[in-house]
Amino acid sequence: MDRKCDKCNRRATHHSVEIVQGKKIEQHLCETHAAEAGLSIKAVNTPINELLTNFVKLHSGGQAMTAAQELVCDVCGLTFAEFREHTLLGCPHCYQAFERQISPLLERAHDGGGHHVGKVPRRCGSGQDRQEQLTQLRQRLDEAVTREDYELAARLRDDIHRICPPSPGSTERSDIPGN
Amino acid sequence: MTLRQITEHAGEWLRGAGPHSDVVISSRIRLARNLAGYPFVNRAMQRQRMDILETAKQQITSSHRISDSLFWVDMRDSPRLDRELLVERHLVSRQLVSAADDSPRGVAIGSDETFAIMVNEEDHLRIQVLRSGMQLAEAYEQINRIDDALEDSLDFAFSPRFGYLTACPTNVGTGLRVSVMLHLPAIKLTGQIEKVRRAARDLHLAVRGLFGEGSEALGDLYQISNQTTLGRSEAEILADFEQTVVPQIIAYEQQARAALLRDRPEQLDDRVYRAWAVLTHARLLTSEETFALLSHVRLGVTLGRLDAIDLRSLNELLLICQPAHLQRIMGKTMNPAERRIARANLVRQRLGVRRTP
Numbered sequence: 001m002d003r004k005c006d007k008c009n010r011r012a013t014h015h016s017v018e019i020v021q022g023k024k025i026e027q028h029l030c031e032t033h034a035a036e037a038g039l040s041i042k043a044v045n046t047p048i049n050e051l052l053t054n055f056v057k058l059h060s061g062g063q064a065m066t067a068a069q070e071l072v073c074d075v076c077g078l079t080f081a082e083f084r085e086h087t088l089l090g091c092p093h094c095y096q097a098f099e100r101q102i103s104p105l106l107e108r109a110h111d112g113g114g115h116h117v118g119k120v121p122r123r124c125g126s127g128q129d130r131q132e133q134l135t136q137l138r139q140r141l142d143e144a145v146t147r148e149d150y151e152l153a154a155r156l157r158d159d160i161h162r163i164c165p166p167s168p169g170s171t172e173r174s175d176i177p178g179n
Numbered sequence: 180m181t182l183r184q185i186t187e188h189a190g191e192w193l194r195g196a197g198p199h200s201d202v203v204i205s206s207r208i209r210l211a212r213n214l215a216g217y218p219f220v221n222r223a224m225q226r227q228r229m230d231i232l233e234t235a236k237q238q239i240t241s242s243h244r245i246s247d248s249l250f251w252v253d254m255r256d257s258p259r260l261d262r263e264l265l266v267e268r269h270l271v272s273r274q275l276v277s278a279a280d281d282s283p284r285g286v287a288i289g290s291d292e293t294f295a296i297m298v299n300e301e302d303h304l305r306i307q308v309l310r311s312g313m314q315l316a317e318a319y320e321q322i323n324r325i326d327d328a329l330e331d332s333l334d335f336a337f338s339p340r341f342g343y344l345t346a347c348p349t350n351v352g353t354g355l356r357v358s359v360m361l362h363l364p365a366i367k368l369t370g371q372i373e374k375v376r377r378a379a380r381d382l383h384l385a386v387r388g389l390f391g392e393g394s395e396a397l398g399d400l401y402q403i404s405n406q407t408t409l410g411r412s413e414a415e416i417l418a419d420f421e422q423t424v425v426p427q428i429i430a431y432e433q434q435a436r437a438a439l440l441r442d443r444p445e446q447l448d449d450r451v452y453r454a455w456a457v458l459t460h461a462r463l464l465t466s467e468e469t470f471a472l473l474s475h476v477r478l479g480v481t482l483g484r485l486d487a488i489d490l491r492s493l494n495e496l497l498l499i500c501q502p503a504h505l506q507r508i509m510g511k512t513m514n515p516a517e518r519r520i521a522r523a524n525l526v527r528q529r530l531g532v533r534r535t536p
């Protein structure tokens with residue numbers, strides 16, 4: 001489990017243990033609070049992260065955003081409220097699930113940029129539907145393996161391979177005993 | 180090649196060569212990529228992270244188009260000191276190192292340290308290429324080749340509207356972050372750092388001290404990086420650096436150096452030789468003081484006022500004076516007080532050996 005910052009809810013990235021007069025003092029801080037304490041330099045993208053956080057907070061009073069709180073990504077289950085708290089999205093589909101809320105925010109963070117310009121992967125045969133289907137299948141596979149439902153797991157694995165054939169020479173890990 | 184073998188020398192990017200190396204220490208490019216069909220790292224379960232790690236590792240280590248010589252470091256079973264060493268060498272991020280101990284993550288590092296590919300940091304893949312001096316075009320050419328090679332068998336999460344999809348929306352689009360590390364002692368001495376900030380701000384680039392905070396840049400080292408990744412192409416982002424901002428800042432720094440030489444040569448030499456005197460005689464050195472002194476010595480070397488040491492050795496000192504390197508070289512763990520002694524000894528030894536009679 002990732003440890004939270006002593007001063008806020010973000011993930012702690014600086015950990016220290018000091019012994020002061022025989023007492024153990026632990027400190028866990030996020031990048032921002034570590035920087036504040038003089039322990040680190042802020043990450044390169046902090047200004048934008050801050051902008052993002054502030055922007056999200058600023059607009060959270062509005063009705064649109066309050067309603068958006070309830071929004072859920074139906075592929076990974078992330079809620080918009082969770083995104084607001086951590087400013088991290090849960091999966092590629094989140095960009096679609098929260099598109100209306102995120103678009104103005106992206107334009108702010110990227111100096112007006114709203115549409116991608118630049119490199120496009122050659123293997124673009126992987127449409128979004130296919131990518132989402134894969135994410136969902138893999139989630140279900142994980143659950144099946146956890147439940148030890150190996151029959152279902154085997155079927156799901158076949159489905160995954162049908163959509164996404166294993167690359168030649170890759171050593172696919174197997175979660176299924178004897179498979 | 181192993182981690183142990185790289186410790187005592189600086190990687191390619193610190194060799195003090197390359198175009199404009201009197202001002203530009205290094206050029207760095209990073210690409211963020213995520214595998215399609217998986218949640219992002221922060222939302223992926225342990226087993227999925229394992230899957231991502233294995234898939235990526237397999238592809239990275241088997242592709243000959245990436246490099247003939249690289250080594251893989253699994254963060255889960257590498258000692259704390261090794262991990263710190265990699266952070267000090269700019270090969271991995273603090274975030275990768277300090278994730279939960281059992282969190283599946285690792286890094287592939289080119290033996291010449293020109294590139295590193297982190298797996299399961301904030302994004303599934305963080306590819307970076309490092310070069311010494313001003314070599315953004317070369318760095319981009321290399322990183323683009325690595326990206327193409329990975330794409331041979333990995334499907335990246337991509338949308339026509341938002342480009343390469345990343346966990347944090349601030350990286351979405353090209354996933355490209357360009358950073359140029361600059362040594363700006365004369366601009367600092369003449370109090371003109373605001374000019375640099377203004378030049379960068381006009382193009383929405385961020386300026387920060389490499390060590391230290393905000394305007395207090397330790398060792399007068401500054402890093403300039405882009406903040407916009409969506410709506411501008413790789414070529415446009417690179418052009419801002421290559422054609423606009425970096426040449427402008429190099430010109431400012433060179434004007435300031437020329438002005439120092441012309442108007443205040445005694446003050447300049449005094450700075451340089453005081454720094455040299457302390458470094459060659461001090462018995463206790465903090466890393467902060469060492470960085471500050473090395474900066475002045477470096478200025479003296481680039482202006483031909485001091486020829487007792489070359490840029491490469493200065494860069495090496497900058498690297499090995501940091502805590503993890505110091506402890507690795509001394510072969511023991513040391514507290515800050517012990518490190519101050521060891522640092523001063525190491526600096527005297529390195530500078531002494533190279534001193535011309």
Ligand SMILES: [Zn+2]
Nearest residue numbers: 005008030033
């Ligand atoms: Zn915090």
Ligand SMILES: [Zn+2]
Nearest residue numbers: 073076091094
């Ligand atoms: Zn999602």
